[in-house]
Amino acid sequence: MEGLIIKNISNDYVILSNGRTYLCKPRGKFRYHGLSPLVGDVVDFDDKEKYLLKIHERKNCLVRPSVSNVDQAIIVASVKNPDLDTYLLDKLLTVVSYHRISPIICFTKLDLLDSDEREQLKNYISYYQKQGYSVVTNQNIDKFSALLEGKITVLAGQSGAGKSSLLNRISPELNLKTNEISYALNRGKHTTRHTELYSVLGGYVVDTPGFSSVDFRGIEKISIRDNMNEMFHYLEYCKYRDCMHIKEDGCFVKNLVEKGEILKSRYENYLHFILEKEEEKR
Ligand SMILES: Nc1nc2c(ncn2[C@@H]2O[C@H](COP(=O)(O)OP(=O)(O)OP(=O)(O)O)[C@@H](O)[C@H]2O)c(=O)[nH]1
Numbered sequence: 415m416e417g418l419i420i421k422n423i424s425n426d427y428v429i430l431s432n433g434r435t436y437l438c439k440p441r442g443k444f445r446y447h448g449l450s451p452l453v454g455d456v457v458d459f460d461d462k463e464k465y466l467l468k469i470h471e472r473k474n475c476l477v478r479p480s481v482s483n484v485d486q487a488i489i490v491a492s493v494k495n496p497d498l499d500t501y502l503l504d505k506l507l508t509v510v511s512y513h514r515i516s517p518i519i520c521f522t523k524l525d526l527l528d529s530d531e532r533e534q535l536k537n538y539i540s541y542y543q544k545q546g547y548s549v550v551t552n553q554n555i556d557k558f559s560a561l562l563e564g565k566i567t568v569l570a571g572q573s574g575a576g577k578s579s580l581l582n583r584i585s586p587e588l589n590l591k592t593n594e595i596s597y598a599l600n601r602g603k604h605t606t607r608h609t610e611l612y613s614v615l616g617g618y619v620v621d622t623p624g625f626s627s628v629d630f631r632g633i634e635k636i637s638i639r640d641n642m643n644e645m646f647h648y649l650e651y652c653k654y655r656d657c658m659h660i661k662e663d664g665c666f667v668k669n670l671v672e673k674g675e676i677l678k679s680r681y682e683n684y685l686h687f688i689l690e691k692e693e694e695k696r
């Protein structure tokens with residue numbers, strides 16, 4: 415039989431197949447081949463003996479959280495309490511894009527902004543949209559059914575950003591635990607503790623702990639450049655075809671940063687990512 419792994423509890427896997435769930439274990443050969451089944455895997459399994467037999471080829475796979483075949487990521491970013499973290503936002507956007515997962519930015523806690531801050535956020539939103547990113551807020555929940563249908567979606571973003579709250583509003587019957595205290599302490603203590611695919615609005619959503627600490631391991635500097643929309647898009651106007659937009663002359667990107675047409679925070683974050691990469695090598 416064929417099914418989808420929706421949950422993993424130590425060495426047991428919950429498989430959904432034709433509307434029924436089965437609890438299965440991987441066979442010994444999985445370990446032998448160094449293959450570890452992941453939530454999100456499409457698998458063949460023996461429904462009598464309760465064994466996993468085969469993992470179908472993956473479209474992609476993430477390490478933290480351990481999920482495969484992810485179509486898109488909703489990057490949940492609170493604009494206040496905790497304050498907007500553009501560094502994390504840009505990093506998640508870049509890493510997610512690299513893994514061929516379409517990012518969607520979802521800003522939360524707009525209700526906590528005063529009118530000036532709201533105006534500032536509007537500019538911010540239109541900037542990201544202009545660069546080709548999809549942006550929503552948790553105030554227009556009705557938009558989500560069209561976004562989620564038929565896809566595997568992960569929710570990413572720092573603890574306390576409002577990921578579980580968002581899912582609860584989209585699908586109240588999930589009744590996920592949310593927490594005031596974990597983010598008040600802000601020690602990276604996540605309320606959400608295991609990885610599970612939830613069936614929501616005709617798709618699957620992964621509410622996950624730990625997807626705030628992504629890194630660039632295995633991603634080359636060039637790929638960082640090519641997975642930030644502006645850095646990739648304007649490359650063709652730079653003097654050098656291999657321009658990294660750092661110290662090169664005739665760099666169109668740097669020119670746009672000076673003119674204020676590329677957001678300063680975006681460019682600074684980009685430089686930081688490249689620096690992180692260089693430090694990793696030492
Ligand atoms: N004012 C306001 N509070 C919000 C909003 N969204 C979420 N919250 C609150 O923010 C707190 C944290 O929300 P959670 O949904 O638990 O955050 P999380 O991203 O799931 O956090 P972890 O599971 O720890 O990663 C809760 O007290 C929510 O009630 C919002 O739009 N406005």
Ligand SMILES: [Mg+2]
Pocket residue numbers: 577578579591592605606621
């Ligand atoms: Mg949560």
Ligand SMILES: [Zn+2]
Pocket residue numbers: 649652653657658659660662664665666667668
């Ligand atoms: Zn350049």
